Amino acid sequence: MIKFALVCHEGHEFESWFQNGAAFDRQADSGLILCPNCGSAKVAKAIMAPALASRSAAEPSPAQSTAPAEGAAPVALLQERDHELRAMINELRTRIFTDTDNVGAHFFEEASKIHQGLAPERPIHGLASFEEARALLDEGVGILPIPPAPADYN
Numbered sequence: 001m002i003k004f005a006l007v008c009h010e011g012h013e014f015e016s017w018f019q020n021g022a023a024f025d026r027q028a029d030s031g032l033i034l035c036p037n038c039g040s041a042k043v044a045k046a047i048m049a050p051a052l053a054s055r056s057a058a059e060p061s062p063a064q065s066t067a068p069a070e071g072a073a074p075v076a077l078l079q080e081r082d083h084e085l086r087a088m089i090n091e092l093r094t095r096i097f098t099d100t101d102n103v104g105a106h107f108f109e110e111a112s113k114i115h116q117g118l119a120p121e122r123p124i125h126g127l128a129s130f131e132e133a134r135a136l137l138d139e140g141v142g143i144l145p146i147p148p149a150p151a152d153y154n
Ligand SMILES: [Zn+2]
Pocket: 008, 009, 010, 011, 012, 035, 036, 037, 038, 039, 040
């Protein structure tokens, strides 16, 4: 069993247990996972935001870094005393959600358009599947997973 932090296209966050990653994909594709807040079936495992406005030249682009193991995601171990780090994560999340355009479930299309110069360049956030995120990273689009709120782990 594996617990995923999920978010619907309205931005409601919740958690659910699944037998494995494939079980999540099957249930999500079939519209079986519903947001407990609004009943939306547009639910994704991760929220992705491109770092279009903030990526510095010194940072290696995701496309150039070594590929992580299949299904791997960045993790951090935070203790109760790491309240400053928790506050920073909350601050980061707030900034992302307020300072970037919410494109909801259209993240993949919009990020692709921005990358191809077909849409105005700007920071956006929205929902992307693992496959969509991988495809964008392969194209050299600088996207970042948004960390779940630290309170989600409690
Ligand atoms: Zn919802």
